[in-house]
Amino acid sequence: MARWQPGAAERMRGAALDLFVERGYDATTAADIAAAAGLTERTFYRHFTDKREVLFWGSDEFEASFLDPIDALPPDAPAMTVVVAAVVGGAGRFTPERRDFATLRAGIVDATPPLRERERDKMARLASLVAQRLIGRGVPATDAQLAAHSGVTVFTTAFARWVAGDARSPEALCADLFDDLARLTGQLNSRTETV
Amino acid sequence: MARWQPGAAERMRGAALDLFVERGYDATTAADIAAAAGLTERTFYRHFTDKREVLFWGSDEFEASFLDPIDALPPDAPAMTVVVAAVVGGAGRFTPERRDFATLRAGIVDATPPLRERERDKMARLASLVAQRLIGRGVPATDAQLAAHSGVTVFTTAFARWVAGDARSPEALCADLFDDLARLTGQLNSRTETV
Numbered sequence: 001m002a003r004w005q006p007g008a009a010e011r012m013r014g015a016a017l018d019l020f021v022e023r024g025y026d027a028t029t030a031a032d033i034a035a036a037a038g039l040t041e042r043t044f045y046r047h048f049t050d051k052r053e054v055l056f057w058g059s060d061e062f063e064a065s066f067l068d069p070i071d072a073l074p075p076d077a078p079a080m081t082v083v084v085a086a087v088v089g090g091a092g093r094f095t096p097e098r099r100d101f102a103t104l105r106a107g108i109v110d111a112t113p114p115l116r117e118r119e120r121d122k123m124a125r126l127a128s129l130v131a132q133r134l135i136g137r138g139v140p141a142t143d144a145q146l147a148a149h150s151g152v153t154v155f156t157t158a159f160a161r162w163v164a165g166d167a168r169s170p171e172a173l174c175a176d177l178f179d180d181l182a183r184l185t186g187q188l189n190s191r192t193e194t195v
Numbered sequence: 196m197a198r199w200q201p202g203a204a205e206r207m208r209g210a211a212l213d214l215f216v217e218r219g220y221d222a223t224t225a226a227d228i229a230a231a232a233g234l235t236e237r238t239f240y241r242h243f244t245d246k247r248e249v250l251f252w253g254s255d256e257f258e259a260s261f262l263d264p265i266d267a268l269p270p271d272a273p274a275m276t277v278v279v280a281a282v283v284g285g286a287g288r289f290t291p292e293r294r295d296f297a298t299l300r301a302g303i304v305d306a307t308p309p310l311r312e313r314e315r316d317k318m319a320r321l322a323s324l325v326a327q328r329l330i331g332r333g334v335p336a337t338d339a340q341l342a343a344h345s346g347v348t349v350f351t352t353a354f355a356r357w358v359a360g361d362a363r364s365p366e367a368l369c370a371d372l373f374d375d376l377a378r379l380t381g382q383l384n385s386r387t388e389t390v
Contacts, residue, residue, distance in 0.1 A: 080382035117312040124315060145352045146372065147379050153344040157337060177341065178383055184342050186384075187275035188377040 009047045009057050011037040016054040017104055025051075025112045052114055055105055056122060063129060066090035070133050079139045083151035084178055086130050090155060091170035094162065106163040127152040154178055204242045204252050206232040211249040212299055220246075220307045247309055250300055251317060258324060261285035265328050274334045278346035279373055281325050285350060286365035289357065301358040322347040349373055 015036035019028040030051050034044040048054050069089035070082055077085075094102060109115040127148045134144035158173035166173060210231035214223040225246050229239040243249050264284035265277055272280075289297060304310040322343045329339035353368035361368060 078382040080379050084383070117316065120315045120319060121312065142352060142356065142372065143375060143379060145355075146348060146376050149348040149352070150345060150376070150380065153341060153348065157340045157344070160340075161337065177337065180338060181341050181345070182380050182383040184275050184338060185345065185377050185380040187273040188279070188373055189381075 008037070008039055008043055012039065012044060012047065013054055013057050014101075016051065017101070017108065020055075020108045020112070021104060025108065025115065052118055055109065055115060056118060059122060062090070062093065062122075063126060065093040066126060067129060067133060070130070075137060077137075079134055079143055079147040080150075082134060082137065082139075083130065083147045084174075086133075087151045087155045087174050087178075088171050090126075091158060091174045094159070094170040096169075099162065102159075103163040106160070123152050123156060150181060154181060203232070203234055203238055207234065207239060207242065208249050208252050209296075211246065212296070212303065215250075215303045215307070216299060220303065220310065247313055250304065250310060251313060254317060257285070257288065257317075258321060260288040261321060262324060262328060265325070270332060272332075274329055274338055274342040275345075277329060277332065277334075278325065278342045279369075281328075282346045282350045282369050282373075283366050285321075286353060286369045289354070289365040291364075294357065297354075298358040301355070318347050318351060345376060349376060 012033050016028070016033045019032055019036055023032075028051060030044045030048070031041045033051060033054060034041045048057070066086040066089055069085040073082055073085055109119050127145075130151060131141075131144040131148035134147060135141055139147070154174055154177045158170055158177050161173055162168075162170050168176065207228050211223070211228045214227055214231055218227075223246060225239045225243075226236045228246060228249060229236045243252070261281040261284055264280040268277055268280055304314050322340075325346060326336075326339040326343035329342060330336055334342070349369055349372045353365055353372050356368055357363075357365050363371065
Protein backbone atom coordinates (compact mmCIF):
# COMPACT_ATOMS: atom_id res chain seq x y z
CA MET A 1 0.00 0.00 0.00
CA ALA A 2 1.33 3.44 -0.92
CA ARG A 3 2.67 5.45 1.96
CA TRP A 4 1.05 8.62 0.66
CA GLN A 5 -2.53 8.18 -0.48
CA PRO A 6 -4.03 10.90 -2.62
CA GLY A 7 -7.60 11.59 -1.58
CA ALA A 8 -7.32 9.39 1.53
CA ALA A 9 -9.34 11.81 3.69
CA GLU A 10 -12.05 12.14 1.06
CA ARG A 11 -12.29 8.36 0.65
CA MET A 12 -12.55 7.85 4.39
CA ARG A 13 -15.26 10.49 4.54
CA GLY A 14 -17.32 8.63 1.95
CA ALA A 15 -16.69 5.28 3.67
CA ALA A 16 -17.61 6.72 7.08
CA LEU A 17 -20.89 8.11 5.77
CA ASP A 18 -21.82 4.75 4.22
CA LEU A 19 -20.98 2.89 7.44
CA PHE A 20 -22.80 5.37 9.67
CA VAL A 21 -25.91 4.95 7.48
CA GLU A 22 -25.66 1.11 7.26
CA ARG A 23 -24.54 0.19 10.79
CA GLY A 24 -25.11 3.32 12.81
CA TYR A 25 -22.57 5.73 14.22
CA ASP A 26 -22.03 3.93 17.54
CA ALA A 27 -21.34 0.57 15.88
CA THR A 28 -18.73 1.97 13.48
CA THR A 29 -15.05 2.20 14.48
CA ALA A 30 -12.13 4.14 13.02
CA ALA A 31 -10.66 0.80 11.91
CA ASP A 32 -13.91 -0.04 10.07
CA ILE A 33 -13.80 3.29 8.25
CA ALA A 34 -10.15 2.87 7.25
CA ALA A 35 -10.72 -0.71 6.06
CA ALA A 36 -13.78 0.28 4.00
CA ALA A 37 -11.63 2.94 2.30
CA GLY A 38 -8.83 0.39 1.69
CA LEU A 39 -6.53 2.12 4.19
CA THR A 40 -4.95 1.34 7.55
CA GLU A 41 -6.14 2.56 10.92
CA ARG A 42 -2.82 4.37 11.21
CA THR A 43 -3.65 6.36 8.09
CA PHE A 44 -7.03 7.17 9.65
CA TYR A 45 -5.35 8.70 12.68
CA ARG A 46 -2.94 10.68 10.52
CA HIS A 47 -6.00 12.53 9.19
CA PHE A 48 -8.53 12.57 12.03
CA THR A 49 -8.50 12.65 15.83
CA ASP A 50 -11.60 10.41 16.02
CA LYS A 51 -14.53 9.10 13.99
CA ARG A 52 -16.63 12.15 14.80
CA GLU A 53 -14.23 14.36 12.86
CA VAL A 54 -14.47 12.42 9.60
CA LEU A 55 -17.68 14.10 8.45
CA PHE A 56 -16.13 17.51 9.25
CA TRP A 57 -13.17 17.07 6.95
CA GLY A 58 -12.56 20.14 4.75
CA SER A 59 -13.72 22.73 7.27
CA ASP A 60 -10.88 25.12 6.34
CA GLU A 61 -12.16 25.26 2.75
CA PHE A 62 -15.74 25.51 4.03
CA GLU A 63 -14.85 28.54 6.16
CA ALA A 64 -12.74 30.12 3.41
CA SER A 65 -15.69 29.99 1.01
CA PHE A 66 -17.52 32.34 3.40
CA LEU A 67 -14.59 34.50 4.46
CA ASP A 68 -12.78 35.07 1.14
CA PRO A 69 -15.66 37.04 -0.46
CA ILE A 70 -15.56 39.43 2.51
CA ASP A 71 -12.03 40.51 1.67
CA ALA A 72 -13.12 41.52 -1.85
CA LEU A 73 -15.60 44.11 -0.51
CA PRO A 74 -14.88 47.82 -0.03
CA PRO A 75 -14.03 48.73 3.58
CA ASP A 76 -17.21 50.78 4.02
CA ALA A 77 -19.63 48.04 2.88
CA PRO A 78 -22.62 47.85 5.27
CA ALA A 79 -22.56 44.95 7.74
CA MET A 80 -25.40 43.05 6.09
CA THR A 81 -23.84 43.48 2.65
CA VAL A 82 -20.76 41.77 4.04
CA VAL A 83 -22.88 38.99 5.53
CA VAL A 84 -24.83 38.43 2.30
CA ALA A 85 -21.56 38.19 0.33
CA ALA A 86 -20.19 35.67 2.85
CA VAL A 87 -23.31 33.51 2.91
CA VAL A 88 -23.84 33.52 -0.85
CA GLY A 89 -20.12 32.68 -1.24
CA GLY A 90 -20.41 29.75 1.16
CA ALA A 91 -23.63 28.56 -0.48
CA GLY A 92 -21.91 28.63 -3.89
CA ARG A 93 -19.68 25.80 -2.73
CA PHE A 94 -22.66 23.43 -2.78
CA THR A 95 -22.96 22.56 -6.45
CA PRO A 96 -25.65 20.12 -7.73
CA GLU A 97 -23.29 17.11 -7.79
CA ARG A 98 -22.76 17.56 -4.05
CA ARG A 99 -26.42 17.25 -3.16
CA ASP A 100 -26.57 13.43 -2.81
CA PHE A 101 -23.63 13.36 -0.41
CA ALA A 102 -24.92 16.42 1.49
CA THR A 103 -28.39 14.88 1.85
CA LEU A 104 -27.08 11.59 3.25
CA ARG A 105 -24.68 13.46 5.51
CA ALA A 106 -27.42 15.78 6.84
CA GLY A 107 -29.63 12.78 7.60
CA ILE A 108 -26.99 11.03 9.67
CA VAL A 109 -25.84 14.24 11.40
CA ASP A 110 -29.40 15.17 12.39
CA ALA A 111 -30.04 11.69 13.77
CA THR A 112 -26.78 11.38 15.75
CA PRO A 113 -26.44 13.64 18.82
CA PRO A 114 -22.59 13.80 18.88
CA LEU A 115 -22.53 14.72 15.18
CA ARG A 116 -25.37 17.22 15.62
CA GLU A 117 -23.42 18.89 18.44
CA ARG A 118 -20.29 18.99 16.30
CA GLU A 119 -22.28 20.50 13.41
CA ARG A 120 -23.59 23.24 15.74
CA ASP A 121 -20.04 23.85 16.89
CA LYS A 122 -18.96 24.24 13.26
CA MET A 123 -21.72 26.76 12.55
CA ALA A 124 -21.09 28.67 15.81
CA ARG A 125 -17.43 28.89 14.85
CA LEU A 126 -18.39 30.16 11.40
CA ALA A 127 -20.62 32.86 12.92
CA SER A 128 -17.80 33.86 15.22
CA LEU A 129 -15.31 34.12 12.32
CA VAL A 130 -17.71 36.26 10.28
CA ALA A 131 -18.38 38.46 13.34
CA GLN A 132 -14.62 38.91 13.84
CA ARG A 133 -14.23 40.04 10.23
CA LEU A 134 -17.03 42.56 10.74
CA ILE A 135 -15.44 43.85 13.93
CA GLY A 136 -12.15 44.15 12.03
CA ARG A 137 -14.01 46.37 9.56
CA GLY A 138 -15.17 48.68 12.35
CA VAL A 139 -18.66 47.24 12.92
CA PRO A 140 -19.65 47.46 16.62
CA ALA A 141 -19.44 44.08 18.37
CA THR A 142 -23.18 43.70 19.01
CA ASP A 143 -24.09 44.53 15.41
CA ALA A 144 -21.40 42.12 14.26
CA GLN A 145 -22.86 39.31 16.39
CA LEU A 146 -26.43 39.94 15.26
CA ALA A 147 -25.49 40.25 11.59
CA ALA A 148 -23.20 37.21 11.55
CA HIS A 149 -25.67 34.97 13.37
CA SER A 150 -28.52 36.14 11.11
CA GLY A 151 -26.41 35.15 8.12
CA VAL A 152 -25.68 31.74 9.58
CA THR A 153 -29.39 31.24 10.30
CA VAL A 154 -30.15 32.04 6.65
CA PHE A 155 -27.45 29.62 5.51
CA THR A 156 -28.52 26.71 7.72
CA THR A 157 -32.20 27.24 6.85
CA ALA A 158 -31.37 27.37 3.12
CA PHE A 159 -29.14 24.31 3.39
CA ALA A 160 -31.85 22.33 5.18
CA ARG A 161 -34.28 23.16 2.37
CA TRP A 162 -31.72 22.20 -0.28
CA VAL A 163 -31.04 18.77 1.21
CA ALA A 164 -34.81 18.33 1.65
CA GLY A 165 -35.10 18.59 -2.15
CA ASP A 166 -35.91 22.25 -2.84
CA ALA A 167 -35.24 22.81 -6.58
CA ARG A 168 -33.50 26.17 -6.04
CA SER A 169 -29.71 26.36 -5.77
CA PRO A 170 -28.28 27.08 -2.32
CA GLU A 171 -27.32 30.61 -3.49
CA ALA A 172 -30.85 31.28 -4.78
CA LEU A 173 -32.32 29.87 -1.56
CA CYS A 174 -30.08 32.14 0.52
CA ALA A 175 -31.06 35.20 -1.56
CA ASP A 176 -34.75 34.35 -1.10
CA LEU A 177 -34.30 33.76 2.63
CA PHE A 178 -32.53 37.10 3.09
CA ASP A 179 -35.61 38.66 1.47
CA ASP A 180 -37.83 36.67 3.86
CA LEU A 181 -35.71 37.83 6.81
CA ALA A 182 -36.00 41.48 5.71
CA ARG A 183 -39.78 41.11 5.39
CA LEU A 184 -40.08 39.42 8.81
CA THR A 185 -37.90 41.90 10.64
CA GLY A 186 -39.83 44.68 8.87
CA GLN A 187 -42.64 43.64 11.25
CA LEU A 188 -40.43 45.08 14.00
CA ASN A 189 -40.44 48.53 12.42
CA SER A 190 -43.77 49.78 13.75
CA ARG A 191 -42.37 49.02 17.21
CA THR A 192 -39.04 50.60 16.38
CA GLU A 193 -40.59 53.83 15.10
CA THR A 194 -42.45 54.47 18.34
CA VAL A 195 -39.31 54.10 20.50
CA MET B 196 -29.70 27.58 59.85
CA ALA B 197 -32.14 29.43 57.59
CA ARG B 198 -35.79 28.52 58.01
CA TRP B 199 -36.20 28.12 54.26
CA GLN B 200 -34.26 25.26 52.69
CA PRO B 201 -33.83 25.36 48.96
CA GLY B 202 -34.56 22.10 47.16
CA ALA B 203 -31.95 19.43 46.62
CA ALA B 204 -31.59 20.09 42.88
CA GLU B 205 -31.03 23.79 43.43
CA ARG B 206 -28.45 23.12 46.17
CA MET B 207 -26.57 20.69 43.95
CA ARG B 208 -26.63 23.22 41.12
CA GLY B 209 -24.99 25.84 43.35
CA ALA B 210 -22.47 23.29 44.66
CA ALA B 211 -21.64 22.11 41.13
CA LEU B 212 -21.01 25.63 39.93
CA ASP B 213 -18.68 26.33 42.87
CA LEU B 214 -16.76 23.09 42.29
CA PHE B 215 -16.51 23.59 38.52
CA VAL B 216 -15.05 27.06 39.16
CA GLU B 217 -12.68 25.93 41.93
CA ARG B 218 -11.45 22.56 40.63
CA GLY B 219 -12.52 22.53 37.01
CA TYR B 220 -15.27 20.52 35.36
CA ASP B 221 -13.17 17.44 34.59
CA ALA B 222 -11.88 17.08 38.16
CA THR B 223 -15.37 17.27 39.71
CA THR B 224 -17.48 14.13 40.20
CA ALA B 225 -21.17 13.63 40.87
CA ALA B 226 -20.21 12.38 44.35
CA ASP B 227 -18.25 15.61 44.98
CA ILE B 228 -21.27 17.69 44.01
CA ALA B 229 -23.64 15.70 46.21
CA ALA B 230 -21.24 15.86 49.18
CA ALA B 231 -20.74 19.63 48.81
CA ALA B 232 -24.53 20.02 48.91
CA GLY B 233 -24.77 17.77 52.00
CA LEU B 234 -26.53 15.04 50.01
CA THR B 235 -25.77 11.48 48.87
CA GLU B 236 -24.63 10.42 45.42
CA ARG B 237 -27.86 8.45 45.19
CA THR B 238 -29.83 11.67 45.60
CA PHE B 239 -27.69 13.21 42.85
CA TYR B 240 -28.69 10.47 40.42
CA ARG B 241 -32.34 10.79 41.36
CA HIS B 242 -32.18 14.33 39.93
CA PHE B 243 -29.60 14.22 37.13
CA THR B 244 -28.31 11.71 34.59
CA ASP B 245 -24.75 13.09 34.88
CA LYS B 246 -22.72 16.07 36.08
CA ARG B 247 -23.21 17.88 32.77
CA GLU B 248 -26.95 18.15 33.41
CA VAL B 249 -26.63 19.92 36.77
CA LEU B 250 -26.18 23.39 35.28
CA PHE B 251 -29.21 22.78 33.04
CA TRP B 252 -31.61 22.14 35.87
CA GLY B 253 -34.87 24.08 35.51
CA SER B 254 -35.04 23.95 31.72
CA ASP B 255 -38.79 23.30 31.73
CA GLU B 256 -39.37 26.61 33.55
CA PHE B 257 -36.83 28.31 31.28
CA GLU B 258 -38.71 27.15 28.17
CA ALA B 259 -42.11 27.97 29.68
CA SER B 260 -41.01 31.57 30.30
CA PHE B 261 -40.61 31.93 26.51
CA LEU B 262 -43.57 29.82 25.42
CA ASP B 263 -46.29 30.93 27.86
CA PRO B 264 -46.39 34.57 26.59
CA ILE B 265 -47.06 33.23 23.08
CA ASP B 266 -50.32 31.65 24.16
CA ALA B 267 -51.58 35.03 25.41
CA LEU B 268 -51.33 36.61 21.94
CA PRO B 269 -54.18 36.87 19.40
CA PRO B 270 -54.02 34.13 16.74
CA ASP B 271 -53.26 36.63 13.95
CA ALA B 272 -50.27 38.27 15.67
CA PRO B 273 -47.39 38.70 13.17
CA ALA B 274 -44.56 36.17 13.49
CA MET B 275 -42.04 38.69 14.83
CA THR B 276 -44.56 40.02 17.36
CA VAL B 277 -44.82 36.46 18.68
CA VAL B 278 -41.04 36.14 18.80
CA VAL B 279 -40.57 39.46 20.61
CA ALA B 280 -43.17 38.44 23.21
CA ALA B 281 -41.42 35.10 23.72
CA VAL B 282 -37.93 36.59 24.02
CA VAL B 283 -38.94 39.45 26.30
CA GLY B 284 -40.85 36.90 28.41
CA GLY B 285 -37.79 34.67 28.68
CA ALA B 286 -35.53 37.62 29.43
CA GLY B 287 -37.88 38.72 32.23
CA ARG B 288 -36.92 35.58 34.13
CA PHE B 289 -33.44 36.99 34.69
CA THR B 290 -33.96 39.38 37.56
CA PRO B 291 -31.06 41.38 39.09
CA GLU B 292 -30.51 38.91 41.96
CA ARG B 293 -29.81 36.19 39.41
CA ARG B 294 -26.95 38.04 37.74
CA ASP B 295 -24.13 36.80 40.00
CA PHE B 296 -25.07 33.17 39.51
CA ALA B 297 -25.68 33.68 35.77
CA THR B 298 -22.31 35.38 35.34
CA LEU B 299 -20.37 32.60 37.06
CA ARG B 300 -22.35 29.98 35.18
CA ALA B 301 -21.74 31.67 31.80
CA GLY B 302 -18.01 31.82 32.53
CA ILE B 303 -17.73 28.11 33.27
CA VAL B 304 -20.06 27.10 30.40
CA ASP B 305 -18.09 29.18 27.86
CA ALA B 306 -14.79 27.69 29.05
CA THR B 307 -15.93 24.04 29.11
CA PRO B 308 -16.61 22.42 25.70
CA PRO B 309 -19.13 19.77 26.90
CA LEU B 310 -21.12 22.46 28.74
CA ARG B 311 -20.88 24.84 25.79
CA GLU B 312 -22.25 22.13 23.50
CA ARG B 313 -25.06 21.42 25.95
CA GLU B 314 -25.90 25.13 26.13
CA ARG B 315 -26.12 25.30 22.33
CA ASP B 316 -28.36 22.25 22.42
CA LYS B 317 -30.61 24.03 24.93
CA MET B 318 -30.86 27.13 22.73
CA ALA B 319 -31.42 25.09 19.54
CA ARG B 320 -34.20 23.25 21.33
CA LEU B 321 -35.71 26.57 22.41
CA ALA B 322 -35.62 27.90 18.81
CA SER B 323 -37.27 24.70 17.64
CA LEU B 324 -40.04 24.99 20.25
CA VAL B 325 -40.73 28.63 19.32
CA ALA B 326 -40.74 27.70 15.60
CA GLN B 327 -43.23 24.89 16.32
CA ARG B 328 -45.55 27.35 18.07
CA LEU B 329 -45.34 29.68 15.07
CA ILE B 330 -46.10 26.82 12.67
CA GLY B 331 -49.07 25.88 14.87
CA ARG B 332 -50.30 29.47 14.37
CA GLY B 333 -50.14 29.08 10.59
CA VAL B 334 -46.75 30.70 9.96
CA PRO B 335 -44.96 28.98 7.02
CA ALA B 336 -42.15 26.70 8.19
CA THR B 337 -39.30 28.75 6.70
CA ASP B 338 -40.58 32.00 8.19
CA ALA B 339 -41.02 30.21 11.51
CA GLN B 340 -37.41 28.99 11.46
CA LEU B 341 -35.99 32.39 10.51
CA ALA B 342 -38.10 34.27 13.05
CA ALA B 343 -37.47 31.84 15.92
CA HIS B 344 -33.71 31.68 15.32
CA SER B 345 -33.52 35.48 15.03
CA GLY B 346 -35.24 35.73 18.39
CA VAL B 347 -32.83 33.26 19.98
CA THR B 348 -29.89 35.20 18.51
CA VAL B 349 -31.25 38.38 20.11
CA PHE B 350 -31.71 36.58 23.43
CA THR B 351 -28.24 35.01 23.53
CA THR B 352 -26.59 38.27 22.45
CA ALA B 353 -28.52 40.21 25.11
CA PHE B 354 -27.75 37.61 27.76
CA ALA B 355 -24.03 37.71 26.94
CA ARG B 356 -24.07 41.49 27.39
CA TRP B 357 -25.97 41.23 30.67
CA VAL B 358 -23.52 38.76 32.21
CA ALA B 359 -20.68 40.95 30.88
CA GLY B 360 -22.01 43.75 33.09
CA ASP B 361 -24.27 45.82 30.83
CA ALA B 362 -26.40 48.01 33.13
CA ARG B 363 -29.62 47.43 31.16
CA SER B 364 -32.04 44.69 32.22
CA PRO B 365 -32.22 41.61 29.97
CA GLU B 366 -35.66 42.76 28.73
CA ALA B 367 -34.35 46.24 27.88
CA LEU B 368 -31.31 44.71 26.18
CA CYS B 369 -33.55 42.44 24.09
CA ALA B 370 -35.77 45.37 23.09
CA ASP B 371 -32.69 47.36 22.05
CA LEU B 372 -31.25 44.41 20.14
CA PHE B 373 -34.50 43.85 18.23
CA ASP B 374 -34.20 47.50 17.17
CA ASP B 375 -30.58 46.86 16.14
CA LEU B 376 -31.66 43.78 14.18
CA ALA B 377 -34.38 45.76 12.38
CA ARG B 378 -31.86 48.47 11.50
CA LEU B 379 -29.28 45.93 10.25
CA THR B 380 -31.73 43.91 8.17
CA GLY B 381 -33.04 47.21 6.81
CA GLN B 382 -29.71 47.28 4.96
CA LEU B 383 -31.11 44.36 2.94
CA ASN B 384 -34.06 46.41 1.69
CA SER B 385 -32.35 48.18 -1.20
CA ARG B 386 -31.46 44.71 -2.49
CA THR B 387 -34.96 43.41 -1.83
CA GLU B 388 -36.64 46.25 -3.67
CA THR B 389 -34.73 45.60 -6.87
CA VAL B 390 -35.67 41.90 -6.96
